[in-house]
Amino acid sequence: MTTAPTRPAAAQGSVGTAHTRVEGRDKVTGAARYAAEIPFTGLAHGWLVLSTVARGRIRAVDADAALALPGVLAVLHHGNAPRLVTDYVGMLGVPDPTAAVFQHDRVPHAGWPVALVVAETPEQAREAADTLAVRYDEEPHDIAFSAARPDAYPVDGYTPAVTEKGDVEAGLAASAVVVDEEYTTPEEHHSAMEPHAATARWDGGRLEVVDSNQGSTWVQSELAAMFALDPSAVRVVSEHVGGGFGSKGVRAQQVAAAMAASVLGRPVRVVLTRRQVFSLTGYRSPTAQRIRLGADAGGRLRVLEHRSWNQTSTVYEFVESSAGPARVLYDAEAHRTSQEVVRLDVPSPTWMRAPGEAPGSFALESAFDELAEKCGIDPIELRLRNEPETGPVSGLPFAGRNLAACFREGARRFGWAERDPRPGVRRDGRWLLGTGTAAASFPVGAGASTAALTAEADGTFTVRIAAADIGTGARTALTLVAADALGTAPERVRVRVGDSAFGSAWIAGGSMGTRSWSWAVTEAARELRERLALSGEIPPEGITVRSDTTEAIGALARKERHSFGAQFAEVAVDVATGEVRVRRMLGIFAAGRIVNPLTARSQLIGGMTWGISMALHEEAVRDRVTGAHYGADLAGYHVATHADVPRIEADWVDDTDPDDPVGIKGIGEVGIVGAAAAIANAVWHATGVRHRALPIRPDRVLTGGTAGV
Amino acid sequence: MGPAPAPTHSAITLQVNGEKYTLSVDHRTTLLDALRERLDLTGTKKGCDQGQCGACTVLLDGRRAVSCLQLAVAAEGREITTIEGLADGERLHPVQQAFLDLDGYQCGYCTPGQICSAVAVIEEHAAGWPSAATDDVRPEAGVPELTAEEIRERMSGNLCRCGAYVSIVQAVARAAGAEEAAV
Ligand code: FES
Numbered sequence: 034m035t036t037a038p039t040r041p042a043a044a045q046g047s048v049g050t051a052h053t054r055v056e057g058r059d060k061v062t063g064a065a066r067y068a069a070e071i072p073f074t075g076l077a078h079g080w081l082v083l084s085t086v087a088r089g090r091i092r093a094v095d096a097d098a099a100l101a102l103p104g105v106l107a108v109l110h111h112g113n114a115p116r117l118v119t120d121y122v123g124m125l126g127v128p129d130p131t132a133a134v135f136q137h138d139r140v141p142h143a144g145w146p147v148a149l150v151v152a153e154t155p156e157q158a159r160e161a162a163d164t165l166a167v168r169y170d171e172e173p174h175d176i177a178f179s180a181a182r183p184d185a186y187p188v189d190g191y192t193p194a195v196t197e198k199g200d201v202e203a204g205l206a207a208s209a210v211v212v213d214e215e216y217t218t219p220e221e222h223h224s225a226m227e228p229h230a231a232t233a234r235w236d237g238g239r240l241e242v243v244d245s246n247q248g249s250t251w252v253q254s255e256l257a258a259m260f261a262l263d264p265s266a267v268r269v270v271s272e273h274v275g276g277g278f279g280s281k282g283v284r285a286q287q288v289a290a291a292m293a294a295s296v297l298g299r300p301v302r303v304v305l306t307r308r309q310v311f312s313l314t315g316y317r318s319p320t321a322q323r324i325r326l327g328a329d330a331g332g333r334l335r336v337l338e339h340r341s342w343n344q345t346s347t348v349y350e351f352v353e354s355s356a357g358p359a360r361v362l363y364d365a366e367a368h369r370t371s372q373e374v375v376r377l378d379v380p381s382p383t384w385m386r387a388p389g390e391a392p393g394s395f396a397l398e399s400a401f402d403e404l405a406e407k408c409g410i411d412p413i414e415l416r417l418r419n420e421p422e423t424g425p426v427s428g429l430p431f432a433g434r435n436l437a438a439c440f441r442e443g444a445r446r447f448g449w450a451e452r453d454p455r456p457g458v459r460r461d462g463r464w465l466l467g468t469g470t471a472a473a474s475f476p477v478g479a480g481a482s483t484a485a486l487t488a489e490a491d492g493t494f495t496v497r498i499a500a501a502d503i504g505t506g507a508r509t510a511l512t513l514v515a516a517d518a519l520g521t522a523p524e525r526v527r528v529r530v531g532d533s534a535f536g537s538a539w540i541a542g543g544s545m546g547t548r549s550w551s552w553a554v555t556e557a558a559r560e561l562r563e564r565l566a567l568s569g570e571i572p573p574e575g576i577t578v579r580s581d582t583t584e585a586i587g588a589l590a591r592k593e594r595h596s597f598g599a600q601f602a603e604v605a606v607d608v609a610t611g612e613v614r615v616r617r618m619l620g621i622f623a624a625g626r627i628v629n630p631l632t633a634r635s636q637l638i639g640g641m642t643w644g645i646s647m648a649l650h651e652e653a654v655r656d657r658v659t660g661a662h663y664g665a666d667l668a669g670y671h672v673a674t675h676a677d678v679p680r681i682e683a684d685w686v687d688d689t690d691p692d693d694p695v696g697i698k699g700i701g702e703v704g705i706v707g708a709a710a711a712i713a714n715a716v717w718h719a720t721g722v723r724h725r726a727l728p729i730r731p732d733r734v735l736t737g738g739t740a741g742v
Numbered sequence: 743m744g745p746a747p748a749p750t751h752s753a754i755t756l757q758v759n760g761e762k763y764t765l766s767v768d769h770r771t772t773l774l775d776a777l778r779e780r781l782d783l784t785g786t787k788k789g790c791d792q793g794q795c796g797a798c799t800v801l802l803d804g805r806r807a808v809s810c811l812q813l814a815v816a817a818e819g820r821e822i823t824t825i826e827g828l829a830d831g832e833r834l835h836p837v838q839q840a841f842l843d844l845d846g847y848q849c850g851y852c853t854p855g856q857i858c859s860a861v862a863v864i865e866e867h868a869a870g871w872p873s874a875a876t877d878d879v880r881p882e883a884g885v886p887e888l889t890a891e892e893i894r895e896r897m898s899g900n901l902c903r904c905g906a907y908v909s910i911v912q913a914v915a916r917a918a919g920a921e922e923a924a925v
């Protein structure tokens with residue numbers, strides 16, 4: 034006879050249990066409204082006009098013909114637009130002046146915003162934008178990126194430009210095995226499915242913006258600084274966001290809409306076209322990387338040198354921190370990394386999913402595969418032999434480093450033990466088959482956040498936090514975290530996000546969102562439970578407490594905090610057509626405590642899908658003559674679609690951050706890291722030819738052919 | 743006196759999700775913009791406005807179409823079904839339910855288009871239409887098995903930048919009752 038266990042009064046253990054998205058029903062029925070879909074009375078529509086030259090000055094904007102068209106209300110440009118403040122330091126540093134539209138006559142790149150046409154309807158605005166006559170004094174432009182440029186210079190970004198210990202040249206001379214290769218990655222675009230959109234309305238001296246962004250506090254504070262307002266006079270609401278990946282911060286559309294709304298005294302919406310998204314919202318810079326590895330015959334590293342170059346615009350200095358993985362994954366007596374930029378007449382690059390780590394891991398983890406080949410050692414064994422005790426550059430202890438466990442579990446599930454290391458020996462009809470692996474790492478961090486938590490009179494709870502759910506499942510994750518912290522069931526918790534009025538919070542970025550917000554929610558819940566224990570009845574307005582994690586996060590001990598992972602891929606290569614097909618992928622991650630296995634798996638697989646896209650498809654190409662993109666659209670810029678993506682499995686090993694109240698690390702970006710390298714290594718295993726330039730296009734496969742097959 | 747300017751607007755009647763809407767539209771208005779901007783049916787999404795992403799997919803007389811490449815004036819007389827018209831009251835369409843249960847989405851922006859496409863894919867397949875992934879396209883070969891490869895091929899007009907393809911394929915298979923074939 035069995036007795037049913039006594040259920041606790043409140044459900045526990047929501048964290049770690051699969052939960053469908055709390056807003057899922059709204060998303061599958063079309064009820065969820067995104068930024069351009071909130072109705073406004075008296076709405077006017079703005080259409081941006083972008084420069085057709087890559088460098089020069091605007092000589093004249095002749096708006097007469099456009100203004101004479103039916104429905105046209107205004108044309109804003111540098112000659113008549115309100116002035117903005119641009120010399121401030123924002124939440125994430127000095128702003129990229131690209132968003133500060135219409136402040137001067139300089140054109141620093143093709144696709145620079147030069148005017149906004151506002152009309153009663155989108156059709157009228159678009160027609161008028163097409164007819165607007167903008168004349169330029171054109172100047173010669175330079176968009177030729179390469180590592181060999183003499184004007185490249187090192188830049189300290191979020192990480193130092195150069196780290197250095199030991200003697201690289203002496204180490205190489207003394208090494209039994211040396212790898213010295215260059216790798217390149219192209220310009221890549223976020224391409225979130227929802228184009229950027231904002232609607233602005235002024236009410237007295239207050240600005241309200243309905244937006245699509247990765248942080249309403251962030252956008253609120255930037256707009257307040259630009260328009261010289263107290264932050265409390267700006268409210269930014271961003272409830273549902275159709276993807277971001279680093280591109281959805283302050284951009285031309287919010288600023289142009291706010292300007293036009295102030296000039297016209299009515300709400301104005303500005304939605305970017307897909308083509309404009311390619312010019313105005315940032316991108317991942319192309320990179321050139323040179324890696325030199327020196328090892329003893331047993332594969333133990335004596336030298337690791339990773340140098341990286343990227344391009345940036347003439348108006349903003351952005352560093353793609355591609356040396357990041359080398360500073361975390363492997364140690365060597367001589368260890369040197371550097372990150373340099375080249376300023377060109379191009380738009381400003383920005384963070385794009387796993388900035389630095391995505392391109393950096395392609396180079397480093399390809400080079401490691403080359404070292405394994407040269408040493409005649411299994412690529413996993415090579416990595417295990419080079420596991421560092423402490424941070425290779427910092428010397429700090431790791432807050433959990435379960436990379437080896439990821440490789441062991443991954444190897445078991447992928448069937449790695451049966452792998453014949455020789456390249457080019459497996460065939461399936463016209464296909465050559467190969468498998469590859471690579472390591473992944475991505476930094477873990479937390480940003481100070483506040484949360485408000487209310488115990489409602491009806492026994493439910495409401496969380497208010499200016500978090501952003503850009504598809505990460507943050508709303509659902511915070512529901513589970515709050516439920517556990519309160520000792521209640523998730524059904525009794527309501528989480529509201531995406532409103533700067535909820536108080537300051539960190540962004541959905543740097544894989545830091547869920548960790549940062551969960552921290553604030555957990556602190557608020559602790560305080561609320563204390564308050565509830567003391568008070569009797571809950572008044573009709575409920576009991577609300579507020580948390581602020583600034584101090585707690587500031588007191589965090591300095592450690593090497595990272596998520597890790599092991600990527601595995603199997604590819605089939607048709608050497609007659611040059612086509613590469615990924616047949617299966619497996620990723621095993623050590624990424625802290627997993628809050629919601631259902632959505633976490635989706636996010637990790639999403640990152641790995643980006644890896645396929647990066648390895649094989651994505652490449653934005655600029656025309657040297659015009660300085661502008663060829664085919665800046667979703668036909669010209671191919672992102673992986675259904676037919677490109679096989680069955681992908683993502684799973685994790687037990688892991689935690691001992692210093693995080695929930696044990697969370699972060700999963701938003703680690704899924705793409707190493708994925709392209711695993712695929713490139715599999716292409717080598719299939720064909721015997723190394724592909725060091727992404728994407729591995731059919732023409733490159735055809736030109737490369739096969740070796741030793 | 744020259745000829746009178748050609749009219750730029752027309753009054754049309756659109757039949758959407760079983761309801762009739764009469765409105766005057768600019769001739770340049772796409773069906774997508776008419777749905778979103780005029781009828782407040784914002785479930786249909788605009789990802790590219792040029793026929794490249796599938797976010798705006800609706801059913802026109804039961805067959806899928808990208809509504810950004812349709813002029814509203816040309817959609818008169820067609821029976822238009824959008825994402826808002828799929829559920830039966832509170833009861834979700836099986837494709838919607840499968841997307842919800844299997845997490846066939848992340849940001850949700852491509853989702854209405856994916857779901858509308860999937861509804862049509864399941865019908866196209868059941869009607870015996872072959873795809874580029876079909877091995878035997880002779881009519882006597884009958885309805886091909888709805889494998890994962892078939893689903894991927896047929897769904898490839900719908901981009902998902904979040905990379906939810908793996909679970910979308912599972913959701914389509916489940917809704918079609920083809921989960922075993924689609925592993
Ligand atoms: S919006 Fe119609 S296909 Fe992209």
Ligand code: FES
Nearest residue numbers: 848849902903904
């Ligand atoms: S769910 Fe975000 S684009 Fe598909």
